Amino acid sequence: MNQPLPRRTALRAAAVLVVGSVGVTTSACTSDGSGDGRPDDGGVDGDADDRSTSLVVAADQRAGVVDVQASPHEQSLAASRALLDSAGVVVVASADTDVAAAAELAATHALPVLVAGPGLAAELDRLGVDTVVQVGAGEPEDVDASPGLVVVDGSDAAAVASLAGLPAHPKAHGAVVLLQPGGDLPPAVAATADAAGADRITVQHGDVRATPDAVGPVRAGTGPILALGSDLGPTEQVAQRVRTVRRASELPGGGFLPFPGRRMIALYGHPQTKALGMLGEQRPEQAVRRARALAKEYSALSREPVIPAFELIASVASQAAGDDGSYSRRTPIEVLLPWVEAAEEAGIYVVIDLQPGRTDFLTQAKFYEPLLRRPFVGLALDPEWRLEPDQKHLRQIGSVGVDEVNRVGSWLAALVREHDLPAKVLTLHQFRPSMITDRERLDTTLDEIQWLVHADGQGRQGDKQSTWKRLRRDLPDGVWLGWKNFEDEDLPMLTPEQTMAQVSPTPWFISYQ
Structure with a gap:
């Protein structure tokens, strides 16, 4: 059963995933500047060449906002929904205790990670997954119940070694992970972010608008933005600040905040x-x-x-x-x-x-x-x-x-x-x-x-x-x-x-x- 048919891993366009001490929220910013410019419940503008692409913060099957205290399962689903449109091969941790091992394996092959639990089968189906690399002693029911999946045992050295022969997953450009000083990504989220080729940037003063290193990567693409850490602010505020960096003109001397930058x-x-x-x-x-x-x-x-x-x-x-x-x-x-x-x-x-x-x-x-x-x-x-x-x-x-x-x-x-x-x-x-x-x-x-x-x-x-x-x-x-x-x-x-x-x-x- 070790005959994977990988599909291209596609990056989710223009999403904002906030992983911090905030509750799950559903909101989005309009792409045309209408209304008051605050997030609403709209969708994603899929034009990758349009820098006015909407920034989305949504708690649905397409993007997520998750508390750092949430379970690894919930975190992994939120990251996948926000970052990926498709993935041919996914590493699945059978339980929360298997996440670290799953992330380590995933890092070797630049694969995203999901953790077993409610909603896993639906996410595998949305991504169009052909091959699941299962890590852990458990047997996730959602994986077994999904017809057409090739399941690879992550503990089988020979089976895992065969993954090296898979065509390299092309890394999509434009994804950015924003971290508060001293912050780090949960293992499952980190693996999925790395599979998407996301840049990691530490945010100064808790505000992306005050972070010169973030300006180039955030403005250059229309890929998703992941924000980790309660110090970065409430969900809607983070989304609005990212929108400002993407769309606003810089002030004389650079940046988007008058002080303390000048x-x-x-x-x-x-x-x-x-x-x-x-x-x-x-x-x-x-x-x-x-x-x-x-x-x-x-x-x-x-x-x-x-x-x-x-x-x-x-x-x-x-x-x-x-x-x-x-x-x-x-x-x-x-x-x-x-x-x-x-x-x-x-x-x-x-x-x-x-x-x-x-x-x-x-x-x-x-x-x-x-x-x-x-x-x-x-x-x-x-x-x-x-x-x-x-x-x-x-x-x-x-x-x-x-x-x-x-x-x-x-x-x-x-x-x-x-x-x-x-x-x-x-x-x-x-x-x-x-x-x-x-x-x-x-x-x-x-x-x-x-x-x-x-x-x-x-x-x-x-x-x-x-x-x-x-x-x-x-x-x-x-x-x-x-x-x-x-x-x-x-x-x-x-x-x-x-x-x-x-x-x-x-x-x-x-x-x-």
Whole structure:
């Protein structure tokens, strides 16, 4: 009975198998960018040449999500369903105790491994298996009940030796296994992953978006992605992060997370006036050169890469109510666009700043959605200029409640998902705690944005340091820090060397006004 007729081992296209401390889930990401971009219960796009192929996380017969505490049987089925479309020869462990021996044998011949149990016969049939190499003393009923199978005894040295004469199984390209630091694959999963020719990559900081070594392999193919380890996050989050790496444009300097992969040095201002900051003191092309020169001064002072940035005031606080009574003048998008395009061409990050007056931040953010759809453009909220219905600028210092801020964050995160963008910086300008009420409830769970509290005070350095210390008090975890140097108002303005040495912790976003 030792006459195997091997079939080609085919790699499962565009699946995501998450092996971690998560429950079994059924979900998938749409391939056309429709909806909110979160996983749903769709299927697999089978076009291997289409890099927009859906990423699937599903608990059905075609792909799987399994807890690391699940049985080897369940793990082996999940790996097979996720990775393989077909396999002519499969090693079957008769019991959980036989998995290590089965995996060792499978590794010798680059074969996948399954473990006996419910659903084995169905999986063998789905794969179109011709030959089963059985390891262990037991006799799996599912194998015996499958007509047409050639069963090879794994303990029969001569029978096993004959496997060496089988045609080599071609390894499919594009499969990637993502491991948390210190993690490893269960033996059965490892054997099946190796049979598929999967690359193994250790994920930095638990986030594939922050792992440079993963970018090339994940973007290069449309093969399945296996993620092992609870530190990599919930199933849907892992799937979305992989989708981002596959589809999104990389940020200036590379990668998909603004921080900690870079430090930004920005010119701040409005493109139509010199009065509101350094940015408006020249045309876009000259501003590019000036921002680059300023960033270069910081390069030797920073362990992280330094990139230049623009912070463009998009809506300007106004003393006049205007036609809409908002006390805020929206700069037309066509005025801002040349600056955004010049920055993109030069590899400069852009943050557009909102001073909404009596309008809420979300309304104004939606007005600038065409700009925020661009991968290099983040957002800044300036509560100093957020007025109550009976307030006017310069009579009161404005403020905003955290619920309004969180609504902007949720909307921006959904925009990132929908348009397959890298994570965005969402800056909160602040120089008094009262400017953002209930800040401790800031929603830092949003995976698609990075909050940054920007110390916006001016004056004597002692006062600025006091403000810096006060703003950091009770700062929610996961919030980054920014600092502003005022050319005319600071007494004195810090040099780059002083900024890096005296402002502690070192800010990640440093702007000049």
